Each structure stands twice: as structure tokens, then as C-alpha cells.
Amino acid sequence: MENTFDRAKIIVRGGEGGHGAVSFRHEKFVPLGGPDGGEGGQGGNVILRANGNTSDLGKYRFRKVFQAENGEPGQGGKRKGRRGKDLILEVPLGTRVIDVKNEILMADLVADGQEVIVARGGRGGLGNVSFASSTNQAPRLAQKGETGGELEIILELRLLSDVAIIGCPNAGKSSFLNLISHSRPRIADYPFTTKEPVLGVLSGERNLIFVEIPGLLAGAHEGRGLGNSFLNHAMRSQLLIYLIDGGSESPLGDFITLKGELEFFDSELVSKPSVVAINKIDLSEVRSKMQEIKKTFEEYGIKPYFISAKTGEGVYDLLNKVKDMVKEERPVETNIEIILRPEAKASVQVYREANSFRVVAPDIERIMALVDLEDPEVRRQLYGLLERRGVSQALRRAGARPGDEIKIGDTAWPWW
Ligand SMILES: Nc1nc2c(ncn2[C@@H]2O[C@H](COP(=O)(O)OP(=O)(O)OP(=O)(O)O)[C@@H](O)[C@H]2O)c(=O)[nH]1
Ligand SMILES: [Mg+2]
Incomplete structure (x- = not known):
């Protein structure tokens, strides 16, 4: 897997525990002095932290291994070694953390500041103080620090959004987003102007986050055009708007193509509530076909909305429908219980x-x-x-x- 801006496979490693010390109070090897070798410090943990100011996973594109600091060795005078510093890795809101080997979702970081420990530091080794007994008052045994936990994980960004705008290239998705929000994506007369998902906020009683998914065409699941992986960012949306170019040869055909591509990506997407909006009705050639388009969709069991992202016509009605359909509350993000591997038992x-x-x-x-x-x-x-x-x-x-x-x-x- 090649690391991109919204997906990265990395290895995280906790710091090693410091070694326990062998030390005696006075001179070395003078038993009377008594043992005073301290414990090694614990290794640092690797922690992922969601940060609202981080926009993507770009910083994980080229580096593969992330290791926290090691603990320092114990010292004489029963001094414990210094603990290794935690390594904090900032990730954008909406980052999912997948344990590669066990194929489990470890965490879904959706709130600013939310954290998860992905690799624990090893415990420090015991110093010789811990090995003293009535029969052994000059112990020269100590324990090596434990190695830190290591895990291979996939970080996967799924943007947080309420409504996803799905459409073929050039359908007018950016124009629509531009009209309803303060977002200013590039608009142009050629396909695939938008190459990354774009967010826009529709302000109101309750702000709604819209995401423009880069254009999809038939065969996107086989990598045609920009491929279909961006659909991942529609997975959290409650509602989909299929935005169809009214000037297309077959608006219904475009809609069926889009649904097919969504089905190929994840059937959960197709079953989300959706509305269909036919765009560009300000153009006379589109306006003249409106009745015909309406009929073909109705025969298919769908009542389409007609809009112009250029003039704003019909957009008010569409947005009212969208607001009605998006549930009052955002679904509570289930915060996945973190499964930590059980500690090795002290068995023989x-x-x-x-x-x-x-x-x-x-x-x-x-x-x-x-x-x-x-x-x-x-x-x-x-x-x-x-x-x-x-x-x-x-x-x-x-x-x-x-x-x-x-x-x-x-x-x-x-x-x-
Ligand atoms: N006349 C008219 N033109 C429109 C309308 N909406 C979009 N366009 C034009 O259609 C072209 C594509 O618009 P975009 O908003 O960039 O379309 P997009 O779906 O974001 O396209 P990609 O990001 O390339 O997939 C631009 O030339 C727009 O000016 C509309 O309602 N009426
Ligand atoms: Mg666009």
C-alpha cells in the first residue's frame, strides 16, 4: 500500500524500558554496603491524538516507523531511571485506526484532543535492590528493560460530514458547494477540476457539513478517472445528493452509473438516504427537457429536484428537503473500546x-x-x-x- 494524504500504513513502537542497575552502597563488591541499584525507567508510549488543525495524513507519507523514547537505566542510590517521553502523533479529525494483523478497528478519532495509545512502552527492569533476600544480601542480578509494544497500523481519514455530493465530472458539484457555503472550490469547464474532497458548511440553525466527492465515472472502481477511493469520505454522511448534469445525454443513465459505483465501493453507501438533483436548468436545452427527465426518473420511482447551481433556482427547495432529511442530531459516534493486549503472565x-x-x-x-x-x-x-x-x-x-x-x-x- 502506498501512503497517501488520506491513508497511511505505519509501524508504531513503544520505547524500551531501561535496564535495572547492579550497584552497592559503598565500594563495589563490598557486601556490607548493601545493594542500591534502582529500577530502569519505563519506555514512552506512542499516542495518536486528533487535532482539528491537522488537515490530512500527509506527514505519514514517507516515514514508516515511529518509536517513542527509551527509558533510562536505573542508577545507584536506588534511583529509578528517567521515563522515556511519549511520542504524540497528531492526526486529523475523522482518522480511523486499524490494527493490520488482527484486522480490528482500534479507534475512531473524531473529537479534537481525543487520544489513543497505540504502542505501550516497555517496563523498566528491576535493579539489584529487588533481588536482595535474607540468603542473598549482595545480589548481582538485575533485569533488562522490557521491549516496547510494536504494532502495524493503518491510519485512514474519513472526513466528518453530514451530506455528500456525488456526481459525474463537470456536473456542477463545486458550483453547488460554492453557492451554498463559504467554501470556494475551483470551478472549471473540464472534468476532474476537483481532485480532493472539499468541505463546505451550510450555516443555519444547525450547521451542516457538505463534502464534494471528486467526480465519478463508469469504471471508477477499476481505477478509471480518479478511481473510487474518495467515496470513503462519504461513509460518515447521513445523506447523499446525487447531482446530475441535466445537459447529459442520459441523466438517468448517469444516476444508475453513480449508484453502481457506490455499490462497488460499499453497499452501505447505496442504502443511505438520498436525493437526486438535476442541475443546469438555467440552460434552455436543459429546461426544454425537464418534463422528459422528470418522467424517466419517476418511472424509476424517484422524484428529482431541478436546480441551477449558477442562478440558484430550485436550490432553496432542495436545501429544505435536505435539512428535513438530516436527522436532528448527528449520530453518536461509537467510540470503539480499545483492546489492549493482555500482559504476559509471569509463568514458567x-x-x-x-x-x-x-x-x-x-x-x-x-x-x-x-x-x-x-x-x-x-x-x-x-x-x-x-x-x-x-x-x-x-x-x-x-x-x-x-x-x-x-x-x-x-x-x-x-x-x-
Ligand atoms: N449553465 C450552468 N453551468 C453550470 C452550472 N453548474 C455548473 N456549471 C458549469 O459546469 C462546469 C463544471 O462545474 P463544476 O462546478 O466545476 O463541476 P464539478 O462537478 O465540480 O466538476 P469536477 O470537479 O471537475 O468533477 C463549469 O463550467 C460550471 O460553470 C449551472 O447550474 N448552470
Ligand atoms: Mg468540482
Whole structure:
């Protein structure tokens, strides 16, 4: 997938937790001093935040990975490492967040300031203070910081709007938007003048947001013209206006083409309430065909409105109808409950591999990562810990004998 202004696939990564420290109060290795190595700082989270001043997802077009700051290592004097800063990624209102792997909608950010954590920072590792016990008063074990959570997500912008203006190129969509709102999209005598969706606000008792969807033609779903992906921005609209060029060879044919393209995109769109407006009735060749056009639509079960986006004729009636049809309240945006992955349990599992035993226990793996197995004292302490945490028992149950190879994380050594 190529990242565009309204869609981006990115990887977010929480910061790593800082390592726990091995430190003693006085001189190193003078047991009397007592351990005072502090905990590592937590890694920063990656947070998406909706911002009303951000208009698109352009800033995610070229960068792929976004990682929050790592936590700092713990220090002597039981000092905890500094927490990593959160990374805040601003997104426009209407951004949907999709978890790629699990194919779930994680969040729909529609309100200014609304936030969602998409990747958590790893926890800091425990310092040697935490490993002191009555039998081990000079612990030289500490824990590595946890790696941060990582997630591949798709950001997808769906503009917030009440009414979507759908039509073929040149039908007069921009002219209509220009007439009813302060929006000033470019209007020109050639197709595809509008290349991005345009918003306009019709002020009144209740402001209505209109969105002009770039022109659609037959085969848009196969990529003809500008394609059909802009229809995504009509998904939140309550009402569609099919704006038809009255001067077209077949206004009804245009309408059927448009509906077909919407159906190809998402059948939910076609089932939205809609009105049909035949445009350009100020032109004599259109005016002379009005009765005929009306009849063809009525035979199809539709009562069209006739308007001129140039002179404003008929627009008042159309807008009254639109206001009636758009429900009093905007539908409450369901705020999707965020599903956070459960934290790994502190359990111990042993698996038999070809000639070795693999221990799976995340918190112990993090201790192993900092252990110097060459040092007999450290080794002695490690065995005490493995005994207390039930790792040795689990190994014995699995049939491990002294001399068998044991693997924990990236470390492998013969059991004794
Ligand atoms: N006479 C007349 N011309 C109109 C009317 N509405 C639009 N036009 C003309 O039709 C042409 C296209 O109008 P636009 O408003 O740009 O149409 P659009 O549907 O936004 O077109 P694209 O953005 O290119 O898809 C322009 O030359 C307009 O001046 C109308 O009611 N009467
Ligand atoms: Mg236009």
C-alpha cells in the first residue's frame, strides 16, 4: 500500500524500558554496603491524538516507523531511571485506526484532543535492590528493560460530514458547494477540476457539513478517472445528493452509473438516504427537457429536484428537503473500546527441544540477558533465583538432568 494524504500504513513502537542497575552502597563488591541499584525507567508510549488543525495524513507519507523514547537505566542510590517521553502523533479529525494483523478497528478519532495509545512502552527492569533476600544480601542480578509494544497500523481519514455530493465530472458539484457555503472550490469547464474532497458548511440553525466527492465515472472502481477511493469520505454522511448534469445525454443513465459505483465501493453507501438533483436548468436545452427527465426518473420511482447551481433556482427547495432529511442530531459516534493486549503472565514453561530444554519465562529471560555466567558468584545467585521462581522444579519435572543443555532467551548453558 502506498501512503497517501488520506491513508497511511505505519509501524508504531513503544520505547524500551531501561535496564535495572547492579550497584552497592559503598565500594563495589563490598557486601556490607548493601545493594542500591534502582529500577530502569519505563519506555514512552506512542499516542495518536486528533487535532482539528491537522488537515490530512500527509506527514505519514514517507516515514514508516515511529518509536517513542527509551527509558533510562536505573542508577545507584536506588534511583529509578528517567521515563522515556511519549511520542504524540497528531492526526486529523475523522482518522480511523486499524490494527493490520488482527484486522480490528482500534479507534475512531473524531473529537479534537481525543487520544489513543497505540504502542505501550516497555517496563523498566528491576535493579539489584529487588533481588536482595535474607540468603542473598549482595545480589548481582538485575533485569533488562522490557521491549516496547510494536504494532502495524493503518491510519485512514474519513472526513466528518453530514451530506455528500456525488456526481459525474463537470456536473456542477463545486458550483453547488460554492453557492451554498463559504467554501470556494475551483470551478472549471473540464472534468476532474476537483481532485480532493472539499468541505463546505451550510450555516443555519444547525450547521451542516457538505463534502464534494471528486467526480465519478463508469469504471471508477477499476481505477478509471480518479478511481473510487474518495467515496470513503462519504461513509460518515447521513445523506447523499446525487447531482446530475441535466445537459447529459442520459441523466438517468448517469444516476444508475453513480449508484453502481457506490455499490462497488460499499453497499452501505447505496442504502443511505438520498436525493437526486438535476442541475443546469438555467440552460434552455436543459429546461426544454425537464418534463422528459422528470418522467424517466419517476418511472424509476424517484422524484428529482431541478436546480441551477449558477442562478440558484430550485436550490432553496432542495436545501429544505435536505435539512428535513438530516436527522436532528448527528449520530453518536461509537467510540470503539480499545483492546489492549493482555500482559504476559509471569509463568514458567519448559519445552523439550532436540537436545536441550527451552525455558519460556519473560521476566527471567530479562534477568538472563544481563547475567555474566562466567562469574561463579553470579552463577550461584542465578541458581538460587531459578530455584525460588520454580524454574528448576519445572526443569526437573520435564526430565532435565545435570549436563543437559538449558536455553533461556538467548543464553544456553549446561545444567548442573
Ligand atoms: N449553465 C450552468 N453551468 C453550470 C452550472 N453548474 C455548473 N456549471 C458549469 O459546469 C462546469 C463544471 O462545474 P463544476 O462546478 O466545476 O463541476 P464539478 O462537478 O465540480 O466538476 P469536477 O470537479 O471537475 O468533477 C463549469 O463550467 C460550471 O460553470 C449551472 O447550474 N448552470
Ligand atoms: Mg468540482
